[in-house]
Amino acid sequence: MDFEKLTHIMRTLALEAGDKIMEIYNSDDFEVKSKSDDSPVTIADEAADDLISAGLRAAFPDVTLITEEQAGSHSLKADSFLIVDPLDGTKEFINRRGDFTVNIAYVENGVPTRGVVYAPAKDRLFITGADGQSYEEVGPFEKDTIGTLNKISVSKPDNAGLLIVASKSHRDQATEDYINKYNVKDSKSAGSSLKFCLVATGEADLYPRVGRTMEWDTAAGHAVLSGAGGHVVRFDNHEPLTYGKDIYANPFFIAYAPGVELKTA
Numbered sequence: 001m002d003f004e005k006l007t008h009i010m011r012t013l014a015l016e017a018g019d020k021i022m023e024i025y026n027s028d029d030f031e032v033k034s035k036s037d038d039s040p041v042t043i044a045d046e047a048a049d050d051l052i053s054a055g056l057r058a059a060f061p062d063v064t065l066i067t068e069e070q071a072g073s074h075s076l077k078a079d080s081f082l083i084v085d086p087l088d089g090t091k092e093f094i095n096r097r098g099d100f101t102v103n104i105a106y107v108e109n110g111v112p113t114r115g116v117v118y119a120p121a122k123d124r125l126f127i128t129g130a131d132g133q134s135y136e137e138v139g140p141f142e143k144d145t146i147g148t149l150n151k152i153s154v155s156k157p158d159n160a161g162l163l164i165v166a167s168k169s170h171r172d173q174a175t176e177d178y179i180n181k182y183n184v185k186d187s188k189s190a191g192s193s194l195k196f197c198l199v200a201t202g203e204a205d206l207y208p209r210v211g212r213t214m215e216w217d218t219a220a221g222h223a224v225l226s227g228a229g230g231h232v233v234r235f236d237n238h239e240p241l242t243y244g245k246d247i248y249a250n251p252f253f254i255a256y257a258p259g260v261e262l263k264t265a
Ligand SMILES: Nc1ncnc2c1ncn2[C@@H]1O[C@H](COP(=O)(O)O)[C@@H](OP(=O)(O)O)[C@H]1O
Pocket: 039, 068, 085, 087, 088, 089, 090, 091, 167, 168, 169, 170, 190, 191, 192, 193, 212, 213, 214, 217
């Protein structure tokens, strides 16, 4: 894989998809449909998916592409693959809450090594460089010119007072019970893969996910967090969260800055 090319293409496609999504977000009305798993989908998810898939297939015709919106891709298997969630946080998008992201990642032998997470309504873009380090680009974003890239890194957590972030739309009692095992200084909710990025920049120390996600929801955020020095482990045994699993479904997990003294489930 040519990582310079990959980084460049991921960034450009994320920005283009973000523009498309914002056009629809800012329009008066859009239809909300229900998928077979009962989750919502809009024309923004579909338009962003078309754009990103076409761009990735043209640039990397030999690399397997898995995307949330193409059910046929979910039965593909490869050691290394591209994985896309064109609009993560669809519920946030529908409710016009701003916490939604475009996600493109590259997985090598079970490990997400490169990714971009773009939150167009928040003007935040997080990306792993060709060097594998993670950066936040300072907006406004231009498609043809990469702006200022600030290297990001995780916090040095204080276990006497941790900053915790968890889901906005899927926050239940099990999540609260687990959070209550820690000494919490501040706990906030955020939608989508932005939660990984908040841990990556040090805005949060810990993101526990006691609820279902799919690999396309997490791969790009996971790559950004890894490139900033963070870790993502399974909730049940604290082993690393891996990719390319059966039907691309994730177990519950914990994303955190090293130094957090993890509690058992
Ligand atoms: N029961 C479930 N099964 C599978 N994925 C689920 C799920 N409930 C939530 N998710 C995933 O969690 C994502 C939202 O995350 P969060 O709650 O952190 O904002 C959704 O992404 P989409 O919005 O892309 O569908 C969805 O894929």
